[in-house]
Amino acid sequence: MPTALVTGATAGLGRELAEQLAEAGHDLVLVARTTDRLERATEEIRGRHRVHVEVLTADLTDRDALAAVADRVADPDRPVDVLVNNAGFGLGSPFDRTTLAQEEALLDALVRAPMVLSHAAVGAMTARGRGRVVNISSVAGFMASGSYAAAKSYLTVLTESLAGQLAGTGVTATVVCPGYVRTEFHERAGIAKGERRGPFWLDAERTAREALADAAAGRVISVPSPQYRAVVHLLRHLPRRVLRSGPVRRRHRADPPASRA
Template identity: 65%
Template sequence: MSTALVTGATAGIGREFCEQLAAKGEDLVLVARDAARLERVADELRERHGVAVEVLVADLSDRAQLQRVADRLGEADRPVDVLVNNAGYGLATPFAQSEIADEERLLDVLVRAVLVLSHSAARAMTTRGHGRIINVSSVAGYLAGGPYSAAKAYVTTLTESLSGQLRGTGVTATAVCPGYVVTEFHERAGIDHGARSGPLWLDAADLVREALADAERGRAVSVPSAQYKAIATALRHLPRGVVRRATTRSPRGGR
């Protein structure tokens, strides 16, 4: 029996990762800030899938709490075989009007937490000779859209680099780059995207299904859906000046 640790596990993409991993028979370690919600989700997953579910309450912007999650990943007697770095959020306030403390917390969750947890997982997994690291990035990382885009560009590049360094160890690293996804992400960020329907809005279940398949194949980057594969390819090849001009306002959260 293998175990997966998922951050941001109680809602949206993270919750869907938990559902699909549990359906495959994976035991789970759920990481999020809301203890009551964690316990509720854990109970539902245990009842529905018959797997063992551990809860770990942690605010990943707090270094001490983040380290507790990193320490859990490093436990040799309770190995974690799959890490899903999914926790994240966006800010609706334009960069020049935002509080720098809010920007720093965003960076801690989107960048530093991914760095620390990927490092802990990679070290433990390479010692055992197997494992998967899945870092949820975003197509926003190909844009010029402020700190969120910059953070997601970091996550994608870090994961691609890690994927190459891990080649031959039995451990893989995959950056998942979704576009708009029908979750509570934008609502919680205070970002208005209207009806959240149409060809650019993805279903979380379809996204996670494709992401897990790509991770199992060992792909360094997974861009779920044909439409976003086309968009990501275009963004990677367009001149950066064109991309900058096309980004008319900072997309403070793209998934």
């Protein structure tokens, strides 16, 4: 059986991606910060799909913990066939109202962790001549709307670069750029998003299914849903000065909660 490693796998889109990979016959390595949530997810996925599930508790902003996950990704005796870099969080305040520690943690989770794990995966996968790297970015990465958007922009461009460099190796790289998805992300980041209804709120199950189908097809950039593909097309053609204008600045408390998977 092939094996998929998914970070941020206990909730939201990460949990749905893990479920669908198990449904498709993959054994799993689930990575998240909270052991009890990992164990609960493991029990449920095993019961539904009868696959082997391994658990790694790791805060990917901790460099030693991240190194342990990278070692697992690169282990030649227990190959990881699909790496899904999904873990992350958002900040509920603008740059001048967050702490430096929060900004550094955001970079560690959204930039350094997927870079380190992608590097580990690419080395192991190219040696075997097969494998798949799936990085979960965001439509925000095509905008200029804060640290989160900047981090996702890095991840999108890194994955595009990897895809070109890996051509002909048997290894593919896909970056998934969803828009708003109905998960707990916004609550945990302290970002109010109302009732979450309408055409621009996506279902996690459908988003994950489209993302995995695009990755299996070797597509470099996956933008789930036609409405967000239209948005990205527009964003790519707008003048940068328009993208820099962004939404009206909101007032938040100085030290907001952060969503961590």
